[in-house]
Each structure stands twice: as structure tokens, then as C-alpha cells.
Amino acid sequence: MTAITDTAPPYQTDVLIIGSGAAGLTMALRLPEDLDVLVITKGELVGGSTPWAQGGIAAALGGTEDVAQHVEDTIRAGANLPDRNVVQHVVEAGPAQIEWLESLHMPFTHEGDDTDTLHLTREGGHSRRRVAHAADHTGRSLTDTLVAAVQARPNVRVLEHHNAIDLITARRLGETRDACLGAYVLDIKADRVVTIRSRFTTLATGGAAKAYLFTTNPDSATGDGVAMGWRAGCRVADMEFIQFHPTCLYEPRAKSFLISEAVRGEGGVLLRPDGTRFMPDHHPDAELAPRDIVARAIDSEIKRLGIDCVYLDISFKGRGFIEKRFPMIHERCLEFGYDMTREPLPVVPAAHYTCGGVMTDLDGHTDIPGLFAIGETAHTGLHGANRLASNSLLECLVFGEAAASRIVEQRDIPPQEWPEIPPWDESQVTDPDEAVVVTHNWDELRRSMWSYVGIVRTTKRLSRARARINLLRREIHDYYAHFRVSNNLIELRNLVEVADLIVRSALNRHESRGLHYSRDFPETNPRADHFDTVLIPPPARPYPITRQDRSAGAPPPEEA
Numbered sequence: 001m002t003a004i005t006d007t008a009p010p011y012q013t014d015v016l017i018i019g020s021g022a023a024g025l026t027m028a029l030r031l032p033e034d035l036d037v038l039v040i041t042k043g044e045l046v047g048g049s050t051p052w053a054q055g056g057i058a059a060a061l062g063g064t065e066d067v068a069q070h071v072e073d074t075i076r077a078g079a080n081l082p083d084r085n086v087v088q089h090v091v092e093a094g095p096a097q098i099e100w101l102e103s104l105h106m107p108f109t110h111e112g113d114d115t116d117t118l119h120l121t122r123e124g125g126h127s128r129r130r131v132a133h134a135a136d137h138t139g140r141s142l143t144d145t146l147v148a149a150v151q152a153r154p155n156v157r158v159l160e161h162h163n164a165i166d167l168i169t170a171r172r173l174g175e176t177r178d179a180c181l182g183a184y185v186l187d188i189k190a191d192r193v194v195t196i197r198s199r200f201t202t203l204a205t206g207g208a209a210k211a212y213l214f215t216t217n218p219d220s221a222t223g224d225g226v227a228m229g230w231r232a233g234c235r236v237a238d239m240e241f242i243q244f245h246p247t248c249l250y251e252p253r254a255k256s257f258l259i260s261e262a263v264r265g266e267g268g269v270l271l272r273p274d275g276t277r278f279m280p281d282h283h284p285d286a287e288l289a290p291r292d293i294v295a296r297a298i299d300s301e302i303k304r305l306g307i308d309c310v311y312l313d314i315s316f317k318g319r320g321f322i323e324k325r326f327p328m329i330h331e332r333c334l335e336f337g338y339d340m341t342r343e344p345l346p347v348v349p350a351a352h353y354t355c356g357g358v359m360t361d362l363d364g365h366t367d368i369p370g371l372f373a374i375g376e377t378a379h380t381g382l383h384g385a386n387r388l389a390s391n392s393l394l395e396c397l398v399f400g401e402a403a404a405s406r407i408v409e410q411r412d413i414p415p416q417e418w419p420e421i422p423p424w425d426e427s428q429v430t431d432p433d434e435a436v437v438v439t440h441n442w443d444e445l446r447r448s449m450w451s452y453v454g455i456v457r458t459t460k461r462l463s464r465a466r467a468r469i470n471l472l473r474r475e476i477h478d479y480y481a482h483f484r485v486s487n488n489l490i491e492l493r494n495l496v497e498v499a500d501l502i503v504r505s506a507l508n509r510h511e512s513r514g515l516h517y518s519r520d521f522p523e524t525n526p527r528a529d530h531f532d533t534v535l536i537p538p539p540a541r542p543y544p545i546t547r548q549d550r551s552a553g554a555p556p557p558e559e560a
């Protein structure tokens with residue numbers, strides 16, 4: 001790997017990969033070494049959700065019967081909405097992905113010190129043990145493994161602190177045929193926009209859970225890939241299916257600290273502020289009900305009582321037990337002033353995983369020639385209405401490889417001639433005058449999504465959210481049209497786009513299924529399928545390069 005701080009933009013590369021999580025790095029490693037690969041990330045090379053993954057990677061390592069069961073488990077978890085062909089394809093590819101990671105020296109946990117047999121755990125929704133893991137830090141070990149391998153690859157260059165603003169497509173440059181030609185990217189440290197021209201481009205930017213006030217995701221999860229793909233002309237699907245984790249510490253300073261389901265597994269109970277238990281009123285299994293039910297019950301208590309959070313109590317198990325069983329959680333909570341050996345912890349559900357995204361085929365290829373989308377950014381058809389635990393890292397690995405293979409197939413086709421890409425023109429925009437507008441809108445957007453587009457939905461609340469999002473969209477667009485771009489502004493522009501897509505998808509789904517629960521449509525419609533809420537993009541608008549062009553690219557009233 002080489003840092004390319006010494007070469008000057010505009011950059012040119014065979015393959016541009018936007019995002020350095022499990023999906024992006026896998027693809028970089030799966031490409032042949034004679035292709036020039038440029039990975040950009042808006043943060044550090046180690047970033048995104050991948051290092052946060054605790055559980056593991058699902059893979060049917062137990063033979064044919066296990067493959068069949070993994071397929072059925074995935075389809076059941078996804079409330080019959082996953083695409084069976086895609087599920088079969090991904091599940092069959094699972095064991096080879098684990099083997100590949102082992103060949104890269106991924107430190108998986110084994111059955112015993114001297115055995116070659118992987119230790120497999122069982123997670124919710126899996127009918128048997130099939131989750132390979134590296135203790136309780138699989139994501140961190142996976143990241144370290146992939147980063148080390150990428151660093152040994154001379155053909156892979158990495159640009160950190162580079163935030164992709166928009167894709168450059170032939171159609172947006174006035175051509176009748178379309179293709180992705182690269183991206184405009186903000187070099188955050190140098191505070192300038194650079195052009196990257198590429199023959200193949202991949203969106204591997206992770207999820208969009210930052211659209212919600214409470215999330216388990218890192219700050220990077222602002223749905224940039226979905227928003228960029230949508231603006232460029234890609235179809236987007238299943239955005240209404242946002243997975244919420246039931247218990248995240250309710251503490252602004254903790255940002256996104258998960259309180260593991262194991263706390264409930266060990267007897268922890270959920271309480272209202274007055275100390276009464278509420279889960280027995282919602283499900284016969286009380287605190288051990290499925291994740292979605294617990295999240296929905298907490299949400300309904302919070303809304304019904306108008307409170308900020310509920311409480312999770314395990315203090316009655318005693319200090320000795322808690323310190324031994326939950327050392328990391330206990331220590332982290334103490335940092336924020338909560339002693340779980342003596343008192344209940346304040347918790348809220350938090351947005352955890354984005355099931356929908358940019359639509360792709362089995363190779364991760366999108367509607368635009370030369371453009372791929374992989375990992376959490378993509379909608380491949382694997383998850384349907386709910387993600388089966390630990391299937392997401394598997395999806396990153398399988399589609400990272402598949403996209404690379406497709407490029408290998410296409411690399412010898414002579415490239416077409418495309419027009420020159422105009423440089424980013426900032427001559428008619430000025431420095432932002434009131435950065436507070438961005439901060440305020442950011443906060444309002446995430447609060448509105450939390451209040452109106454959360455776990456339990458109604459058509460009235462969704463419509464209210466849509467009205468607010470429309471106002472914010474116009475304001476943010478206006479700001480974007482007049483001022484120089486900044487990191488926060490780029491993210492906010494994407495977040496509002498993605499929030500709009502989530503709300504529109506939710507309004508289009510006239511049933512309750514998987515992660516989408518509507519009080520107005522509480523039943524599942526057996527005839528609904530995954531094309532019901534596919535969103536078709538408006539015709540691609542001209543490039544928002546100059547101030548006038550940016551204004552011209554404003555969302556039309558009926559769309560805004």
C-alpha cells in the first residue's frame with residue numbers, strides 16, 4: 001500500500017473504492033495486483049462499523065444440510081422477503097470466505113488451543129451454531145487482518161480523510177449513454193475538492209443509522225453511498241427496514257454504547273422509571289423475547305409515558321457476578337458515572353443496521369455501468385425485512401469478491417471515450433456564514449426521524465416526518481448551493497436525502513413485516529414482495545458545480 005500524498009490531483013485509477021470497511025478492503029484485496037486500486041475513506045483507514053462488530057461472521061461450515069438450514073434461517077429472519085437465489089448464493093459462498101480469511105491469518109477462536117476446528121457460536125435466529133468469531137472482538141480482528149493484507153499490496157493506494165461528495169457520471173455530463181467516471185471528493189485536511197477519474201467505482205460506505213438520534217453506529221454511518229447512488233440515478237430498495245438494537249446506554253457522552261443482550265440473558269430486567277417491570281405485559285418470554293419485540297416494547301413505553309428512557313437492572317446479581325461476567329460493560333458504564341452493580345442503567349433502543357440500499361445484482365453491480373455497491377450500502381436482496389445476525393459481514397466478504405471478479409471479466413473490454421471531466425468550480429460560492437445552521441438542521445433531522453420514523457410507525461407520524469424533512473431538504477440544499485462544502489455539510493446533505501428515502505419507503509409499504517411495524521397496517525400482506533417499495537430515481541440532474549448549477553439542481557417542488 002502506498003500513501004499518495006506526494007502525487008497531485010486530479011487522480012486517475014483503474015478502480016476507485018469509496019470506503020475502507022470490510023466490504024471495501026475485501027474488494028481491494030480480491031482485485032488482481034496489476035490493477036491500480038485507490039481506496040478512499042473520509043476517516044482513518046481503520047474506521048466505519050466493521051471494527052465495532054462483536055458477534056461474528058455467519059457461515060454454513062457444517063455441510064449441505066447446514067447450507068439448507070442457513071438459507072431457511074435467513075429467509076425466516078427476513079420475514080420471507082429475502083431473494084432466495086441471492087440467499088442461496090451468499091450462503092454457499094460462506095465457507096470459502098472463512099477459509100480465505102484464515103489464509104490471511106485471521107485469529108478466529110478455535111475449539112481448543114491445539115485444534116484446527118473453529119469455535120462456532122449460536123446467535124438469535126440461527127437454528128444451530130454457525131457463527132465464526134474472534135472472541136468478542138471479531139470486527140476488530142477482521143479489520144486488522146484486512147488492513148495488514150492491504151498494506152502489503154503495492155497496487156493499492158489509500159487516501160484517508162477524503163470524503164466523496166458526488167459520483168461523476170456520463171449522463172450528468174450531457175451524454176446520452178451512462179457510465180460512472182469517478183467522483184468529486186473533499187480532501188478534508190487540505191480543504192479542497194479533488195477529482196478522481198476511474199474506470200470502475202465502488203460505493204462501500206456503510207450504513208445510514210446516523211439518520212437517527214440514537215444509534216450504535218459510528219459517526220461515519222451517514223448513508224453517503226445510498227445518497228450518492230440515488231443522485232446519480234440508481235434504484236434504491238427496502239430503506240424502511242432499519243434494525244434497532246433494544247438496549248443502548250442513554251448517555252449523550254457515550255454516543256453509541258451497546259449494552260449486550262447477554263445482560264438480559266443473565267436475568268436483567270427492564271423497568272419503567274417508577275421501578276415496575278413492563279416486558280411481561282408485552283410478551284410471554286418477557287425480557288427474553290426476540291430483539292424486535294423488546295425494542296418495540298421499550299419504544300411503546302417511552303412514547304406512552306413521554307419519558308426519555310427506560311432502565312435495565314441486573315444489580316441484584318451482585319458485584320462479584322457482574323464484574324466477572326460483564327467486565328467491559330461495567331467498566332465503561334462506570335466511566336459515565338453508572339455503577340451497574342448498584343443501580344439500573346438508563347437505556348434506549350438505537351438504530352443499528354440498514355437493511356436496504358442501492359440495488360445491485362449478484363456481482364454488486366448497480367444500474368449504472370461501471371458502478372458497484374457492496375456491504376451495508378447495498379441492497380442485494382439478502383436481508384429482506386430483517387437481517388439475520390452476523391450475515392452482514394458475510395455479505396461484505398461475498399460481494400467484495402464478486403465485484404472484483406466482475407471487474408476482472410470486464411477489464412479487457414476496450415474503454416469508451418468520454419468527455420473531459422470539468423474540475424470542481426467554487427468560483428461562485430462563498431465561505432459559510434452560519435455554521436450553526438448545519439448543526440441545528442443535523443439535530444432536528446435526527447430528532448424527527450427518532451420521534452416519527454422509529455420502531456412503531458403510523459401513517460400520520462410518517463407524513464409529519466416527510467413534511468419536516470421537505471423543509472429541511474430545501475434549507476440544506478439552499479445552503480449547499482451558496483457555500484463552500486465542508487465535511488459536516490456533505491454528511492448532512494446525504495443524511496437528509498437518506499431520511500427522505502426511508503420515509504418514502506415506509507409510506508409505500510402498506511403492511512407490517514419484519515422491522516417495519518405500522519399501527520395502520522398491522523397485518524402482513526402475503527402478496528407483498530420486495531419490489532413494492534423500490535424507489536426509482538428522478539432523471540439525473542446536471543452537475544452542481546457552479547453556484548448557478550447547484551441552484552438549478554435543487555429538488556423540484558413535487559419531489560422536495
Ligand SMILES: Cc1cc2nc3c(=O)[nH]c(=O)nc-3n(C[C@H](O)[C@H](O)[C@H](O)COP(=O)(O)OP(=O)(O)OC[C@H]3O[C@@H](n4cnc5c(N)ncnc54)[C@H](O)[C@@H]3O)c2cc1C
Binds near residue numbers: 374
Ligand atoms: C456495534 C455493532 C456490532 C455489529 N456486530 C456485527 C456482527 O457481530 N456480525 C455482523 O455480521 N455484523 C455486525 N454488525 C454490522 C457490520 O459491522 C456492518 O454491517 C459492516 O461492518 C459494514 O461494513 P461496510 O464495509 O459495508 O461499511 P463500514 O465498515 O461501515 O465502512 C464504511 C467505510 O466507508 C467510509 N465512508 C463513508 N462515507 C464515505 C464518503 N462519503 N467518502 C469516503 N469514505 C466514506 C467510512 O469512513 C468507512 O471507511 C455490527 C455493527 C455494529 C455497529
